[in-house]
Amino acid sequence: MIMEFRxxxxxxxxxxxxxxxxxxxxESEILLERxxxxxxENDIQDALCKDKNPGEFFRLVAGATHCRDVVACADGxxxxxxxxxxxxxxxxxxxxxxxxxxxxxxxxxxxKLALPLLNTKEPLCDEGYLACGDGQCVKKELFCDETxxxxxxxxxxLCGPRTDPNRAESCDSEICRLPxxxxxxxxxxxxxxxxxxxxxxxxxISFDDAINQNNFPIYERLFNGQRKNPNxxxxxxxxxxxxxxxxxxxxxxxxxxxxxxxxxxxxHDNDEDYWTLGSKEIWEQEMAGGRQIIEKFANLPEGSxxxxxxxxxxxxxxxxxxxxEEAGFLYDSxxxxxxxxxxxxxxxxxxxxxxxxxxxxxxxxxxxYGVWEMVMNEFDPREQPGDENxxxxxxxxxxxCSSIRTADNLYNVLTHNFIRHYEQNRAPMGLYMHAAWxxxxxxxxxxxxxxxxxxxxxYNDVFFVTMNxxxxxxxxxxxxxxxxxxxxxxxxxxxxxxxxxCEDSNECVLSAPALGGIKQRMSTCASCPDYYPWLGDPLxxxxxxxx
Numbered sequence: 350m351i352m353e354f355r356x357x358x359x360x361x362x363x364x365x366x367x368x369x370x371x372x373x374x375x376e377s378e379i380l381l382e383r384x385x386x387x388x389x390e391n392d393i394q395d396a397l398c399k400d401k402n403p404g405e406f407f408r409l410v411a412g413a414t415h416c417r418d419v420v421a422c423a424d425g426x427x428x429x430x431x432x433x434x435x436x437x438x439x440x441x442x443x444x445x446x447x448x449x450x451x452x453x454x455x456x457x458x459x460x461k462l463a464l465p466l467l468n469t470k471e472p473l474c475d476e477g478y479l480a481c482g483d484g485q486c487v488k489k490e491l492f493c494d495e496t497x498x499x500x501x502x503x504x505x506x507l508c509g510p511r512t513d514p515n516r517a518e519s520c521d522s523e524i525c526r527l528p529x530x531x532x533x534x535x536x537x538x539x540x541x542x543x544x545x546x547x548x549x550x551x552x553x554i555s556f557d558d559a560i561n562q563n564n565f566p567i568y569e570r571l572f573n574g575q576r577k578n579p580n581x582x583x584x585x586x587x588x589x590x591x592x593x594x595x596x597x598x599x600x601x602x603x604x605x606x607x608x609x610x611x612x613x614x615x616x617h618d619n620d621e622d623y624w625t626l627g628s629k630e631i632w633e634q635e636m637a638g639g640r641q642i643i644e645k646f647a648n649l650p651e652g653s654x655x656x657x658x659x660x661x662x663x664x665x666x667x668x669x670x671x672x673x674e675e676a677g678f679l680y681d682s683x684x685x686x687x688x689x690x691x692x693x694x695x696x697x698x699x700x701x702x703x704x705x706x707x708x709x710x711x712x713x714x715x716x717x718y719g720v721w722e723m724v725m726n727e728f729d730p731r732e733q734p735g736d737e738n739x740x741x742x743x744x745x746x747x748x749x750c751s752s753i754r755t756a757d758n759l760y761n762v763l764t765h766n767f768i769r770h771y772e773q774n775r776a777p778m779g780l781y782m783h784a785a786w787x788x789x790x791x792x793x794x795x796x797x798x799x800x801x802x803x804x805x806x807x808y809n810d811v812f813f814v815t816m817n818x819x820x821x822x823x824x825x826x827x828x829x830x831x832x833x834x835x836x837x838x839x840x841x842x843x844x845x846x847x848x849x850x851c852e853d854s855n856e857c858v859l860s861a862p863a864l865g866g867i868k869q870r871m872s873t874c875a876s877c878p879d880y881y882p883w884l885g886d887p888l889x890x891x892x893x894x895x896x
Contacts, residue, residue, distance in 0.1 A: 398422035400461050406430070406443055407458035416454035417445075442710045463503040465492065467514065479504075479514055489514055493715065495668075510706055513715035517701040525700060528824035536686075536693040536703035536724070537774050541826030549832045550770060550811045551777040551819050552804075553723075554586040555682070556784050557613055557658065557746075559594040560603065564784035567794060568603060574844055576805060576813075580833045582607070582842040584801070584813035589613035589658040589682070592642055592882065597873040598854035600647040605849060607841040609815035610649060611656035611682075612639035615884055624663035625712050632665055632672035638887040640676075645888055646873040648850070655679040655817055656723070662745060666712035670698060673720050680721035682816060684713065688727040688743030691773035695723045695823065723816050725779055729769060732761035748786035756796035763800045771811075777819050814838065850874075857881075859889065 397420075401407060406419040416437040420429045432438050432445035439446040440453045463482035466473060474486035481487055481499030491498040493508035493515060510516060520532035531540055539548055560568070568586075576584045587609040590600065593616075604610055614635040618624070623631075640654040657673060659665065662683055665672075673681055686693045686704040696703060698718040706713035707727075727743025730752040735741065744750040753759050763780075770778040780797075787794040804811055810829045812818075821837030832838070841847060857877035860866045869881040878889025886892050 394422065394427055397427070401458065402461060405459065406438065407440070408438075408456070411455050411457045413454050416448070416451060444710065462506040463499075463501040464507050465499070465503045465514075467507070467512075482506075508715060510702055510713050510715045516715045517699070517717040520700045520703065525697065527826070530697045530699050531694075531721075531823060532696050532700045532703070533694075534703065536696045537691045537776070538694070539774055539826075540694065540823045543826060543828065545773070545775045547828045548775045548826075549822070549829050550767075550775050550808070551822065552767075552780065552811065552813045553777055553816055553819060554584075554780045554782075554813060555589060555658075555816070556586065556782060557589045558591050558617070558783060558785075559596075560588060560590060560599050561594055561596045562599075564788060565596070565599050567784050567787050570794070571798065571801075572603075572606065572608065574606070576801060578805070578812045578814070578838075579809045580812070580835070580838060580842075582838060583844065584805075585609065585815045585818065586813075587611055587656070587816045589656075590639070590643055591615070591617035591660070592639060593617065593869070595871075596854075597643070597646040597871065597875070598851055599872070600643065601649070601851055601874055602849070604647060604649055604653075605841075605847045606844040607846075609656075609817050610643055610647065610654055611658065611816070612636050612643060612654055613658050614660050615639045615642065615882075615887070617660045619661070621661055621663045621710075624659055624661065624665055624669075625710070627665050627668065629668040629672045629675075632669045633676055634884050636673060636678065637676040638884060640678075641887040642882045646871070646875050646878075646882070648875055657681050657683070659683040662708070662725075664706075664712050664714075667714050667716050670714040670716075670718040670720055674718045678720060680723050680816065680820060682723035682725060684722050685725045685727060685745040688729055688741060690769060692726040692770055692776040692778075693724050694774070694776045695721055695819065697721050721820060723777075723779075723819070725781060726776065728762065728766055730762060731765060732758065733765055745781060747780055747782040753793075756792040759793055759796040760800050763797075767804065771808075812838070861886070861889075862891075 401422050404421055404423065406421045408415060408419055417432040418429065419438045420427045435448060436445040437448040437451040437454060439451045440456060440459050465482055466480040466484065473480040473484060477489055478486040479489050479492055482501045482503035485499055487498045487504055492504045493513040495505065498504050520534050522533065525532045527540060539545065572584060572586065574583055578584055583606065585607050588603065589611045591613045600610060615638050616635060636657045643649060643654050644651055655678060657678055658681070659669065662685060664683055684702065685707045687707045693704060698714060698720050700717065702713060725745045727745055728747060728750055729741060730744055730750045731741060750762065753762055767778060770776055801813070812832065818838055822835065825837065827835055851874035854872050854874055855877050857871045857873060858868050859871060859878065859881035860868050861881035861883040863883045863885065864881065871881065880886060880889040880891045882889040
C-alpha cells in the first residue's frame with residue numbers, strides 16, 4: 350500500500366531557509382551570486398538528520414494537510430513515503446493508520462531517546478555494570494527490566510532481541526536437545542537430523558475466535574470424518590478460542606472429534622496497546638483464565654489446553670512470555686516470521702529467536718523462556734515462484750492476503766506454498782484463518798476443500814494435524830513409514846474413539862459485574878455458573894477482581 354521512492358534533492362518544505370541579509374561589496378551579478386549561499390543536498394540531509402534516530406520516519410511539515418507524508422534518514426539519502434488516501438502516518442507506531450486514529454499530525458517527529466553507551470573502545474564501568482547515555486554506571490541486570498534506573502532513562506531505550514544486554518543467548522545445539530529443547534541458528538534445520546524425503550509433511554489448519562452457530566457448519570463440512578490422513582485418522586485442526594459468543598457445547602463436540610483447543614484470550618480487546626503494554630498479570634488473567642473457561646465449560650480434561658495465540662497477533666514481549674511460562678503453557682503461536690526460503694521450523698524460546706521481530710511496532714521477547722513457539726511462517730502471496738531478488742511482502746493469515754481474490758487464486762497460492770515447504774525442508778505448513786472469511790466467500794471454502802482432497806489423494810506422506818501433534822513429532826522424530834503408526838497421532842484418531850456425553854446443552858443467561866451487569870448468553874453441556882465467566886472470575890463464581 351505504501352509507495353517508496355528516493356528523494357534526490359529536497360528543497361521544498363524544508364527548514365524554511367531564507368538567505369540572510371548580506372552586504373554587497375560589488376554590484377556585478379557575478380559577485381552577487383558568489384555571496385549567495387548554495388544549499389547542498391548533503392547540507393540538507395545533515396541538518397535534518399542530526400537529531401534523528403536512523404531509519405525513523407518524521408515529517409518535514411506538521412499539520413493535517415501533510416499528515417500522509419514522511420521521510421527517513423538512510424545511508425543512500427532521504428527516503429520518503431506517502432500513505433494512501435484515507436490514511437495518515439502515525440509517528441508513534443511508525444506506520445500508516447486510518448486518518449481518524451492518528452493523533453500526532455501536528456508533530457514533526459518523536460523526541461530522540463537517550464541511548465546507553467554499550468559499545469565503547471574502553472570500558473566505562475566496572476565489571477557487571479553498564480554505562481547509561483550520560484555515563485552513569487548501573488548494574489547490567491537492571492537494563493531492559495521495564496523500570497528506568499538511569500537518570501536519562503537510557504537503560505530502557507535499547508531493548509530489542511538483538512540489543513537487550515540481558516538477552517537470551519544464541520542457539521547452542523549442544524545444550525538445546527530434544528525432547529525439551531529445539532533450536533538451530535536459522536531454525537531451518539529438520540529435527541532429528543533427517544533428510545526431507547524421510548520427513549512427513551505436516552499441515553496445520555487453525556481458526557481464530559469464537560466457535561458458534563455462525564461457523565460450526567463450516568467446521569462440520571471441512572472435518573466431516575471422511576477426509577483421512579495416511580494413517581487412517583481424521584484430518585485435524587487447532588482452534589484458538591476467544592470467550593465471548595463461544596458455544597462451549599460445540600467446542601466439546603469438536604474436541605471429541607479429535608481437534609485441539611487453545612486459548613485466544615478472554616476479552617479479545619481490540620486495542621493493540623492493551624496487549625503490547627499489558628502487564629504480566631493481564632496476560633496471565635487473559636490466557637490462563639481463558640484456559641480455565643474452556644476446560645471447565647467444554648468439559649475438557651484438565652491440562653488439555655496447551656497453547657495460546659495473542660489477539661491481533663500483538664505481542665507483549667517479556668511480560669507475555671513470562672506469564673505463559675509461569676502458567677505452564679506448552680506453546681505460543683503469535684510470532685510471525687518474515688517470508689523466506691526455506692521456511693522455519695518451530696523452536697523453543699530458551700535461546701534467542703532466530704528471525705527478525707516482524708511487524709509494525711511489535712514487541713518480541715528478548716529473554717530466555719521454556720515455551721515453544723509455533724512460529725507463523727508468512728505465506729508467499731504469489732501463485733507461482735518468482736525472481737529470487739524480487740521483494741515480496743508475505744501475509745501471516747491466509748484471509749489477509751489481499752492478492753487472493755478468487756477461488757483460483759487461493760488454489761494456486763496454496764499449491765505454490767505447499768511446494769515451498771514440501772520440496773525444501775518440510776517445515777510444518779500453517780493455514781491460519783478466520784472462519785468468517787469462508788462464510789463471506791463460500792467459493793473460497795469450495796477451493797480449500799478441493800485443495801485438501803487433492804493433497805490427500807496425491808501424497809501418502811502429508812498429514813493434516815494439530816499444533817500439539819506437530820510438537821509430539823518434533824519431540825520424538827520418526828520417518829514417514831513409522832509415522833503411520835506413530836502413537837502420538839493415534840490419540841482421538843476418529844470421532845468414534847470417544848463417546849458423546851453431551852445429552853443436553855444448557856443455554857445460560859448470565860451477568861458479570863465487570864461487564865456492567867449486562868446479560869450474556871453462554872451454551873454449555875456443563876452446569877450454568879452463577880455469573881458470566883470473565884477476567885478475574887473465569888469460573889463464574891462471582892469473585893471477580895477489578896478488571
